[in-house]
Amino acid sequence: MPPPAPSLGRSVSLHLQGDWGTANLHRVCGWIAQELTDRCGPHTRVGIWSGRGGADAARAVGRGQVHLALTTPAAFAAAALDGRGPFAGEAVPDLRALGVLPQRDRLVVGVDRSLGITSFAELRAARPALRLATGPHDGTNLIGWAAHEVLHRSQVDVTGWGGRLLTDERPRQTFERVISGEADAIVHEAYMLPPWQEFGARMAFLPVERHVLDGLEADYGWPSATVAEGHFPGCPRFETLDFSDFLVLTRSDLPDDLAHLIAWILGETRATIEAQYRHIPPERSPLTYPLDPVAMGRTPVPLHPGAARYYRSLEAS
Structure with missing residues (x-):
């Protein structure tokens, strides 16, 4: 049985960062924004900022410029935790993940x-x-x-x-x-x-x-x-x-209930995003469907506690 659908009684204002505007990361941001707005207070507003989908994602989250940012490949983001490689000089130790979306690359x-x-x-x-x-x-x-x-x-x-x-x-x-x-x-x-x-x-x-x-x-x-x-x-x-996978990044100070709701959206409304790729064979698709919610919780940086609560519920069910 799937976890019960959560919602927030309050309105929220959230900033997301995707890609240049027309590629996969922006598409994922639009999906999150739509589903989140449906499940929060009536004055909820979600803005999507253009980005590059690279090292700028972890930096934008770490600097507090946005609440969520998407990056690819997922594994590269782990170096941001202690400032290695492209993140030298600007470590983001409180970087956390809400989930990973499969892209075999x-x-x-x-x-x-x-x-x-x-x-x-x-x-x-x-x-x-x-x-x-x-x-x-x-x-x-x-x-x-x-x-x-x-x-x-x-x-x-x-x-x-x-x-x-x-x-x-x-x-x-x-x-x-x-x-x-x-x-x-x-x-x-x-x-x-x-x-x-x-x-x-x-x-x-x-x-x-x-x-x-x-x-x-x-x-x-x-x-x-x-x-x-x-x-x-x-x-x-x-x-x-x-060079696989899209990673949804946030910081540890994102409210727990909001992090839980977004993780739930990733796992439980996945059919919404899958439908946008099903005209392409999975092995040639920029998003490798079908999405597996349990696998989406196996992230290269630590899960936000609110998101971890959702993925633990899958293992218990």
């Missing part, structure tokens, strides 16, 4: 097959002048941060070898560079989206070396994962950096 490194390179060892030996498309390494964009870490730890020096870094904030901008031929290499995520199938057949995807993956996990808590054989046209199975 990977950060992958691809180079044009015409270069004849199939491994990082071959890449280091050839030292080609790559035109590599990725996200900006600006301390906020986690795609760019992760790309920099993978390349640096793999001893790849794009500009030092005479190449160019072509950086864009949003994935589709990067994909266009590869599709048009402006870029002959890419380090990026959102590997389930259709553009990867458009240009993937002409790319060789490089397995990230084990010492690099182990170092990233030891230093930042970033996990590794595999890309299944055939996910990209004609591509064998390989190992790379996990």
Whole structure:
């Protein structure tokens, strides 16, 4: 039996932060806002701020600029607790989670097959002048941060070898560079989206070396994962950096009853958000449905006590 539906008799004013405005994190914010407004006092107001979905999410919550913010990949947020990696100098020890939404994703490194390179060892030996498309390494964009870490730890020096870094904030901008031929290499995520199938057949995807993956996990808590054989046209199975899941962040001082209500919304009204993705096969969907409320409570940063109360109720039922 599902937990009883909670509600708040009082009106609340809540600030959420999503993505640039039209992608998945903003969509999740809209879902939370709608369901929350239905279950709070009549003067409830929910505002959704644009963000970048990266390190800015934990910072905005930590600074008290917003009450909730969404970030991806989920595992990267754990470094904010003690100020590691992109969060150096601004730790958020009171960062808490309300739940995690599944998005099976990977950060992958691809180079044009015409270069004849199939491994990082071959890449280091050839030292080609790559035109590599990725996200900006600006301390906020986690795609760019992760790309920099993978390349640096793999001893790849794009500009030092005479190449160019072509950086864009949003994935589709990067994909266009590869599709048009402006870029002959890419380090990026959102590997389930259709553009990867458009240009993937002409790319060789490089397995990230084990010492690099182990170092990233030891230093930042970033996990590794595999890309299944055939996910990209004609591509064998390989190992790379996990880039999965959307994480709903808040601070420990969010009222317990409000945190409990939002966690309940995530778990018990999940059909509302799932319906927006069911026209896409789950393995190609930007949100990996069906959502499992128990799994949504397994978060890489501590759960807010109010949210933990909801997820415990699932285990007891």
